Amino acid sequence: MSRPPFQPVALVRRDASGQIARQLREAIAAGVWVPGERLPTEQDLADTFEVSRATAREALKLLSATGLVRSARGAQGGTFVSVPVAEQVATQLGEAIQLWYRAGNVTVQNVDEAREVLETICAGLAASRRTPEDIGDIQSAVEAAQDPAMSIDEWLDWDLAFHTAISRAAKNPILELAMMSVHLSRPATNTVFVDLLDRQQVLDQHSAITQAIIDADPAAARAALKNHVSYLDLVRRDALQSLEVDDVPLSQLPLKPARPQQ
């Protein structure tokens, strides 16, 4: 099976950089250039598409924004096809979810539900597939969070580390990515009530999840996680109620009336 050649299509004079980016993206998807391989130089691309180098550069910027290519200076430099790292993809996804939340397209309930079902699955899989390293990671995250003098931010970091370790132990990069994205989108949605949590209770729940994973007991892991999530849910409901906030709108963030989006 040989690789297809790159066949540029003449541009219609509208959004040149976008069209070039699209053609390059499709070419990469078709395997014209494989990860690690070098694309033509900016000048070559500019000549090929009959545009200026600046326009060709902007097309490459569009691709580099999603981590599809990366550039390097120097004599042996150039633009290389690269495989986006999970963190980058997850960050972008989390970003999008936060914007959706602020625009009212998703609710805290949506995010929490997604989190619950995804993490429940991951906990079950983790109990079946965890390696000794995974157990170590999970346990050290639990232990590190036991210091009662810890700041909220630090504590949240360890909480994230705990849940990240579980999703990694599930040994499925796709689910891990999904979990990571949901967690990364949570800062915008849970700032209201984090300091209302009882750390000791959370800690106990984390320990129960950990133990089930160590015991290789998927059903127990799922149950322990569901218990944890329902506690978080309870605290959030109480917090919202005490704030006398309606359950539906949820956007505590300032929202200016949005300009109609075309």
Added chain:
Amino acid sequence: MSRPPFQPVALVRRDASGQIARQLREAIAAGVWVPGERLPTEQDLADTFEVSRATAREALKLLSATGLVRSARGAQGGTFVSVPVAEQVATQLGEAIQLWYRAGNVTVQNVDEAREVLETICAGLAASRRTPEDIGDIQSAVEAAQDPAMSIDEWLDWDLAFHTAISRAAKNPILELAMMSVHLSRPATNTVFVDLLDRQQVLDQHSAITQAIIDADPAAARAALKNHVSYLDLVRRDALQSLEVDDVPLSQLPLKPARPQQ
């Protein structure tokens, strides 16, 4: 709660456009500009960061690649904060997964497992939450796929429509996005065996899922979907076995030895 002002930070002379993009992204995340609002003009940004307009433009291109902003020409034009549409985010995610697959970072099993657990959840939720419109969408996708003269591509499109309608009926945009991404990444991973499927069997399985959703029976919906997925799994196993391909590597696509990625 008032919005924070925009406070640009002086750049270190390295990757100026990237730094500007990062600062703008963080400012948007902090609510300096809300969706629909206009950013400063390119010239203003250039002046603010003490760079040329070209560099400021490249920063904006980095943001527009993920749909975070969009630009418009004309007297009242400019660059506006926008909410990325789900399709765009899902496409990017699917793209990343395809690259991961080609780079060997994910396997077909990973993608299929993610698809199975996500869609099982969605099917259950859909059975609880489906509206009459959802039922109509799902049914018409099933009926449309009954034409035996249909081409494989068309048939696959209807298959996608069927599964998309289910995930939409689950009424959770986050899970819907996840499903969409997994489906969009599948073309690269299932080209080997699609024509080995028995369309009538697939159709019957789709009908069973549909009926369970109409009956508002989550458990039945989950079971019917699991049955469907396990059939697909079976066919794929057979296909791989008959091709005498090992079960693990799975990359049927041409792979050149990748240049070490820094």
Added chain:
DNA sequence: TAACATTCATTGTTAGACAATGAATGTACT
């Protein structure tokens, strides 16, 4: 009132230049 023309701020694109970089190559010294 409606249709049309003009204005003009803003993004889109161009051309040519110079700066920064970093791998490869050459050179001198031990």
Added chain:
DNA sequence: AGTACATTCATTGTCTAACAATGAATGTTA
């Protein structure tokens, strides 16, 4: 021979200065 250092040079990064295209607002005319 080997090692430290200097040079080369293709390539990306940034700059400058301009012009083109656009499209909402405004003005003008029928």
